[in-house]
Amino acid sequence: MEKFTYTASTTKRRKLQMAKLKTFDYERFLKLSGTELIEYMEPLVYDSNVVVSADVIERLLDESDSLDAYHLVYALEFGTRRNPKTFAWILPQYLMHQEQSVRLTAEALLRRLPESCVTPGVANSVQQA
Numbered sequence: 001m002e003k004f005t006y007t008a009s010t011t012k013r014r015k016l017q018m019a020k021l022k023t024f025d026y027e028r029f030l031k032l033s034g035t036e037l038i039e040y041m042e043p044l045v046y047d048s049n050v051v052v053s054a055d056v057i058e059r060l061l062d063e064s065d066s067l068d069a070y071h072l073v074y075a076l077e078f079g080t081r082r083n084p085k086t087f088a089w090i091l092p093q094y095l096m097h098q099e100q101s102v103r104l105t106a107e108a109l110l111r112r113l114p115e116s117c118v119t120p121g122v123a124n125s126v127q128q129a
Helices: 008-019 026-031 034-046 054-062 069-082 084-088 091-096 100-112 120-128
Strands: none
Touching (some): 026 034, 091 100
């Protein structure tokens, strides 16, 4: 087994990796629809290296009620993966949403929440939904 040696090329690789970090663009997210929205969001949802500011997380929360079903599903998925504790409390309200895709997303996200995020308030909201 070869011993790992930290070299200048390792540093260069890390800098290149950092340069590849993506930033979530909320305005672009809102403007896109259909396949363009899917093409933009799918890689971002599952990429833990995507940079998201606290302001964007707050906007996703604040404006979630005004989003169409497509944007809402992505907002819930994206936000919950980045900040599960913050999004946990809004997920139960979407268990009764008119769109099945939103209901199923909320249910799946609630099931995946870490136990530490399932407060008594969240649990009560789920039971009432």
